[in-house]
Amino acid sequence: MEKFLKWIEESLMPPMAKLSEQRHLKAIRDGVISTLSLIIVGSFFLIIAQPPVQSWAKAIAPHVGQIMIPYRLTMGLMSLYAAYGMGYSLAKSYKLDGVSGGVLSLTAFLFTTIPLNVDAFVKTATAAGIEGAAPMGWVLPMANLGGSGMFAAIISMIFAVETMRLLKKHNITIKMPEQVPESVSRSFEALIPAAVIITVVWFIRVWLNFDIQTAIMNLFKPIVNVAGNSLGGVLIPVIFVTLLWSAGIHGMSVIGSLVRPIWLVLLDQNTAAIASGSALPNIAVEPFFQWFIWIGGAGATLSLAIIMCFSKSEYLKRVGRFSIIPGIFNINEPLIFGAPIVMNPILAIPFILGPVVSGIIAYAATAAGLVSKVTVMAPWTLPAPIGAFVATGGDWRAAVLVIINIAIVAVIYYPFFKAYEKKMILEEKQSEIA
Incomplete structure (x- = not known):
C-alpha cells in the first residue's frame, strides 16, 4: 500500500492536480460547490418525504407534495444555481465582472428550456370533459433544471463567458463615462454580450429545435x-x-x-x-x-x-x-x-x-x-x-x-x-x- 501511495503521489498526482486547476474545470467545481448548502438542505427534505419505513411513509403520504417543495426548489433547480456560480467563477478568472458572467450564464442556460403555455392544455382538458383544470399561463418545465441539466448548464456557461470575453477583448462593448455608477456601467457593458448570447441560444434552441438533453439521450x-x-x-x-x-x-x-x-x-x-x-x-x-x-x-x-x-x-x-x-x-x-x-x-x-x-x-x-x-x-x-x-x-x-x-x-x-x-x-x- 505504501508503494502504491507513493506511485499515486509522485506519478499520478502531478498531472491530475494540474488538470484539476484548468480554468474551466475549476470554475465548474467552484460553481457546483456554491450550491452545496441548498443540496444538503434539499436532501434532508427528500429523506423525510421518502422514509425507508413503510408505516412512516403511509403516515406522511397525504403531505408528501408539501414536504417535497423545498427539495424541488433546491436540488430540483441545482443546475440553475450552478450556472450562475460557474459563470461568476469563470468570469472572475478572466478578470471580468463576475456578476455579469453569472447572470449571462444563467440566462443562456434558461434559454435551453422552452416555456409551455399550460392554458392550451387546460382548454384541451376542458374540451375533453376533464374537471378541475385551472388556467396557469406560461410555465417553465423543471425536468432539466436539476442534476440532469448540469451538462447543458456547463455548455451554456462556457459559451456565455467566452462570448463576453471575446467581445471585451475586441472592444465590442458599450463604455459609459466615469461619472456613471459602477452598477449602471456594468449593465451597459453586458448589453452587447447579452444580445449576442440570447440571440444565438434562442436561434439554436427554438428555430433549429436543437435540444442538448435530447442529444445526450440519443448519444x-x-x-x-x-x-x-x-x-x-x-x-x-x-x-x-x-x-x-x-x-x-x-x-x-x-x-x-x-x-x-x-x-x-x-x-x-x-x-x-x-x-x-x-x-x-x-x-x-x-x-x-x-x-x-x-x-x-x-x-x-x-x-x-x-x-x-x-x-x-x-x-x-x-x-x-x-x-x-x-x-x-x-x-x-x-x-x-x-x-x-x-x-x-x-x-x-x-x-x-x-x-x-x-x-x-x-x-x-x-x-x-x-x-x-x-x-x-x-x-x-x-x-x-x-x-x-x-x-x-x-x-x-x-x-x-x-x-x-x-x-x-x-x-x-x-x-x-x-x-x-x-x-x-x-x-x-x-x-x-x-
Missing part, C-alpha cells in the same frame, strides 16, 4: 443494445453512469432512463418465476444495482463518506460528516458536489473503479448462488444492507455482501483520497498564511 441509446442480463450488461451502464457523473452530468438521468425499461422487464420476469415456482432467470435487475453497486449513491460513495469523516483536512472532514447521514439513505449529492467529485480527476478514478469492482463481485456471488437473486423493489432510501436483505426476499447473505463491498470500495478509494487530502491540507495551510 447513449446504443447502450440499450448491450445492457441486459450479463456481466457486460452490468458493467457498461455502471461505467457510463459514473463517467457522466464525473463530468457533472446526472448519469442515472441519462443512462438510467434508457436501460431502466430493460431492468424492469427482467425484474418482472423474476417475479413471474416466483409466482410459477420456477427458477429465477435474471441477475441484472434494477434493485441489483441499487443495493450491491450504488451503495450510498452513484459511485458507491458511502465508503468515501466514512473515510472522509476521519480526514486530517478540516474541509474534507466536514464534508464527510454532513454527507454521512444522507449517504446512509443513498443520497450522495452533498458528497458528489461537496468534495467535489465532479470535474475532480483524482477522485473520479475510484468513483468509477469502485462500482466496477463491486459490480463484478456482486454478479459473481449471485451467479454462483452465494446470494439470492433480487425479486423485490425495496424503497430506495433504505440503508443498503437492509435494502439488499429485503430485495432478495430475506437473504441475510445479501446484507453481508453489501458490507463486504463497502469495505472493498473503501480500500479502492483510500489511496486516491489520501493523495487528494494532502492537496487539500496544503491549500488550507496556504489559505491560513494568506
Whole structure:
C-alpha cells in the first residue's frame, strides 16, 4: 500500500492536480460547490418525504407534495444555481465582472428550456370533459433544471463567458463615462454580450429545435443494445453512469432512463418465476444495482463518506460528516458536489473503479448462488444492507455482501483520497498564511 501511495503521489498526482486547476474545470467545481448548502438542505427534505419505513411513509403520504417543495426548489433547480456560480467563477478568472458572467450564464442556460403555455392544455382538458383544470399561463418545465441539466448548464456557461470575453477583448462593448455608477456601467457593458448570447441560444434552441438533453439521450441509446442480463450488461451502464457523473452530468438521468425499461422487464420476469415456482432467470435487475453497486449513491460513495469523516483536512472532514447521514439513505449529492467529485480527476478514478469492482463481485456471488437473486423493489432510501436483505426476499447473505463491498470500495478509494487530502491540507495551510 505504501508503494502504491507513493506511485499515486509522485506519478499520478502531478498531472491530475494540474488538470484539476484548468480554468474551466475549476470554475465548474467552484460553481457546483456554491450550491452545496441548498443540496444538503434539499436532501434532508427528500429523506423525510421518502422514509425507508413503510408505516412512516403511509403516515406522511397525504403531505408528501408539501414536504417535497423545498427539495424541488433546491436540488430540483441545482443546475440553475450552478450556472450562475460557474459563470461568476469563470468570469472572475478572466478578470471580468463576475456578476455579469453569472447572470449571462444563467440566462443562456434558461434559454435551453422552452416555456409551455399550460392554458392550451387546460382548454384541451376542458374540451375533453376533464374537471378541475385551472388556467396557469406560461410555465417553465423543471425536468432539466436539476442534476440532469448540469451538462447543458456547463455548455451554456462556457459559451456565455467566452462570448463576453471575446467581445471585451475586441472592444465590442458599450463604455459609459466615469461619472456613471459602477452598477449602471456594468449593465451597459453586458448589453452587447447579452444580445449576442440570447440571440444565438434562442436561434439554436427554438428555430433549429436543437435540444442538448435530447442529444445526450440519443448519444447513449446504443447502450440499450448491450445492457441486459450479463456481466457486460452490468458493467457498461455502471461505467457510463459514473463517467457522466464525473463530468457533472446526472448519469442515472441519462443512462438510467434508457436501460431502466430493460431492468424492469427482467425484474418482472423474476417475479413471474416466483409466482410459477420456477427458477429465477435474471441477475441484472434494477434493485441489483441499487443495493450491491450504488451503495450510498452513484459511485458507491458511502465508503468515501466514512473515510472522509476521519480526514486530517478540516474541509474534507466536514464534508464527510454532513454527507454521512444522507449517504446512509443513498443520497450522495452533498458528497458528489461537496468534495467535489465532479470535474475532480483524482477522485473520479475510484468513483468509477469502485462500482466496477463491486459490480463484478456482486454478479459473481449471485451467479454462483452465494446470494439470492433480487425479486423485490425495496424503497430506495433504505440503508443498503437492509435494502439488499429485503430485495432478495430475506437473504441475510445479501446484507453481508453489501458490507463486504463497502469495505472493498473503501480500500479502492483510500489511496486516491489520501493523495487528494494532502492537496487539500496544503491549500488550507496556504489559505491560513494568506
